[in-house]
Amino acid sequence: MTIALETQKLExxxxxxxxxxxxSLRVEQGARHALIGPNGAGKTTVINQLTxxxxxxxxxxxxxxxxxxxxxxxxxVLLGLSRTFQINQLYPDLTPLETIGxxxxxxxxxxxxxxxxxxxxxxxxxxxxxxxxxxxxxxVMNEQTxxxxxxxxxxxxxxxxxxxxxxxxxxxEPAAGVPESERHDILAxxxxxxxxxxxxxxxxxxxxxxxxADRISVLVSGALLTEGPPEQVARDPQVKAVYLGEEAVxx
Amino acid sequence: xxAASDVGYHAQRQARWHxxxxxxxxxxxxxxxxxxxxxxIMTDILRLALFTMSLDLILGYAGIVSxxxxxxxxxxxxxxxxxxxHGIVNEPVLALIVSGLAAMVLGFATSFxxxxxxxxxxxxxxxGIALLxxxxxxxxxxxxxxxxxxxxxxxxxxxxxxxxxMFGKAGFFYSLAVLFLLFLFARRxxxxxxxxxxxxxxxxxxxxxxxxxxxxxxxxxxxxxAAFYAGIAGALFTQTTAIASLDVFAFERSADLMLVLVxxxxxxxxxxxxxxxxxxxxxxxxxxxxxxxxxxxxxxxxVVIVLVGRQRLHRWVLYVPNxxxxxxxxxKGIVAVPESEA
Numbered sequence: 093m094t095i096a097l098e099t100q101k102l103e104x105x106x107x108x109x110x111x112x113x114x115x116s117l118r119v120e121q122g123a124r125h126a127l128i129g130p131n132g133a134g135k136t137t138v139i140n141q142l143t144x145x146x147x148x149x150x151x152x153x154x155x156x157x158x159x160x161x162x163x164x165x166x167x168x169v170l171l172g173l174s175r176t177f178q179i180n181q182l183y184p185d186l187t188p189l190e191t192i193g194x195x196x197x198x199x200x201x202x203x204x205x206x207x208x209x210x211x212x213x214x215x216x217x218x219x220x221x222x223x224x225x226x227x228x229x230x231x232v233m234n235e236q237t238x239x240x241x242x243x244x245x246x247x248x249x250x251x252x253x254x255x256x257x258x259x260x261x262x263x264x265e266p267a268a269g270v271p272e273s274e275r276h277d278i279l280a281x282x283x284x285x286x287x288x289x290x291x292x293x294x295x296x297x298x299x300x301x302x303x304x305a306d307r308i309s310v311l312v313s314g315a316l317l318t319e320g321p322p323e324q325v326a327r328d329p330q331v332k333a334v335y336l337g338e339e340a341v342x343x
Numbered sequence: 344x345x346a347a348s349d350v351g352y353h354a355q356r357q358a359r360w361h362x363x364x365x366x367x368x369x370x371x372x373x374x375x376x377x378x379x380x381x382x383x384i385m386t387d388i389l390r391l392a393l394f395t396m397s398l399d400l401i402l403g404y405a406g407i408v409s410x411x412x413x414x415x416x417x418x419x420x421x422x423x424x425x426x427x428x429h430g431i432v433n434e435p436v437l438a439l440i441v442s443g444l445a446a447m448v449l450g451f452a453t454s455f456x457x458x459x460x461x462x463x464x465x466x467x468x469x470x471g472i473a474l475l476x477x478x479x480x481x482x483x484x485x486x487x488x489x490x491x492x493x494x495x496x497x498x499x500x501x502x503x504x505x506x507x508x509m510f511g512k513a514g515f516f517y518s519l520a521v522l523f524l525l526f527l528f529a530r531r532x533x534x535x536x537x538x539x540x541x542x543x544x545x546x547x548x549x550x551x552x553x554x555x556x557x558x559x560x561x562x563x564x565x566x567x568x569a570a571f572y573a574g575i576a577g578a579l580f581t582q583t584t585a586i587a588s589l590d591v592f593a594f595e596r597s598a599d600l601m602l603v604l605v606x607x608x609x610x611x612x613x614x615x616x617x618x619x620x621x622x623x624x625x626x627x628x629x630x631x632x633x634x635x636x637x638x639x640x641x642x643x644x645x646v647v648i649v650l651v652g653r654q655r656l657h658r659w660v661l662y663v664p665n666x667x668x669x670x671x672x673x674x675k676g677i678v679a680v681p682e683s684e685a
């Protein structure tokens with residue numbers, strides 16, 4: 093198995109606080125890998141380092157064997173590392189059509205095109221239409237994002253990440269805050285992601301983790317506690333101890 | 344309808360010309376023939392409109408605030424003055440472009456300072472740069488004429504054919520042509536993927552980077568382009584008035600510019616044009632009523648606009664025009680005011 097995403101001895105400190113401790117993580121190609129841990133374990137800090145929002149103090153990050161530790165955010169995206177945000181990060185004034193159109197244009201290298209009008213490239217239009225259909229956004233494509241219901245915004249959040257055609261996709265609590273009635277759509281699109289896309293899921297919801305992941309890493313206080321297939325992690329006494337009082341792990 | 348062509352149709356929705364826009368430009372052109380005694384003030388409005396459009400490109404689209412946009416206006420103004428005064432470039436159109444490029448170079452050089460930091464930092468940096476240039480212009484009075492400004496500028500005919508006349512007719516149509524061409528260019532740019540990416544950056548720079556947009560590069564590009572526009576506006580000022588003095592760099596110029604844009608509305612290009620007309624008309628109206636305190640009334644108008652909200656004002660102001668247009672052109676012809684202008 094080849095490794096899609098890897099961290100080597102990753103270390104991040106905020107002042108005197110070590111929020112990522114000697115973290116070596118390997119995500120295999122095509123895996124459905126979940127990163128779990130109690131509140132404050134440093135999961136989002138790890139994501140921010142993987143995507144380039146934060147710089148680690150030491151250690152390396154490899155994407156398909158290539159060292160990306162020092163690359164800025166947008167270059168990592170173009171190399172195939174894409175993410176969703178725990179709290180929607182969308183463009184309130186733009187429409188879903190524009191939002192996705194932009195992501196597709198950027199990936200195909202038309203983003204800096206300052207002369208040709210938006211909507212005049214049939215390859216871009218085709219992809220936008222395809223994504224809008226897949227994510228049930230076709231009927232609201234001309235609405236301003238800020239006016240959309242939360243569930244639709246959540247779908248758009250994921251659609252934007254997919255529009256970058258990632259080789260590795262980081263999903264940061266994709267179902268967070270979504271009302272029960274709209275959850276099904278989200279889980280369906282996450283479940284239907286093509287197998288050649290490697291997924292690293294950061295999640296609180298244990299039902300989602302155990303129904304989705306084929307491998308789980310447990311992060312506690314910034315360090316890797318244990319790692320393995322779901323059944324093994326669920327039985328791990330250390331994991332049970334960590335989650336005791338927070339959430340029962342049932343499989 | 345096939346989804347892809349549907350997407351293409353809707354993606355180009357804003358880029359299509361509306362009847363209201365065509366009407367707008369026809370009215371501007373008609374003014375040139377309707378008010379032959381008012382060329383000077385109308386030329387002044389066109390210059391201000393172009394200058395404001397420049398600010399709209401960075402503020403309305405990319406979200407870069409600036410309190411020192413006069414820096415580029417000033418560089419353009421002095422460049423045009425010096426080129427004409429020393430006979431370096433005699434043909435006005437060529438001199439105009441060279442002056443714009445001079446401002447553009449300054450825009451590119453200072454963009455690296457401006458894109459760092461947040462709004463307050465940007466306000467201070469842009470303000471500082473304009474002050475710095477004003478002081479430099481004063482210090483090097485052997486070149487700039489110091490507080491006297493550049494005197495004795497004589498403009499050659501446009502393309503060697505059309506001389507600038509004392510009524511300002513040539514100056515008006517010259518300025519109008521420049522404004523319209525630069526408007527067309529800006530309109531094209533803002534409806535491109537590049538233009539859309541600027542709006543994305545303004546909305547959410549974090550997400551913009553997360554879909555692969557090189558945020559800093561885009562901001563540098565638009566800031567540089569806006570500097571070119573401001574430089575052209577400054578050069579037009581010198582060419583149509585035959586003077587260039589230190590007040591081209593003045594803080595009031597940058598501050599007024601912000602007022603004009605807020606009055607006209609940001610992010611749809613016409614804000615600068617409409618704002619410039621309203622601002623100059625208000626200025627004239629108030630200064631005839633109360634020559635000393637006209638700024639009081641301008642201030643009041645500004646407060647009302649910000650508190651009441653421009654969108655509601657637009658609805659009232661455009662109620663009658665929209666009614667007429669609806670009769671003529673159907674629903675599609677309604678003068679477009681984007682909803683984001685609330």
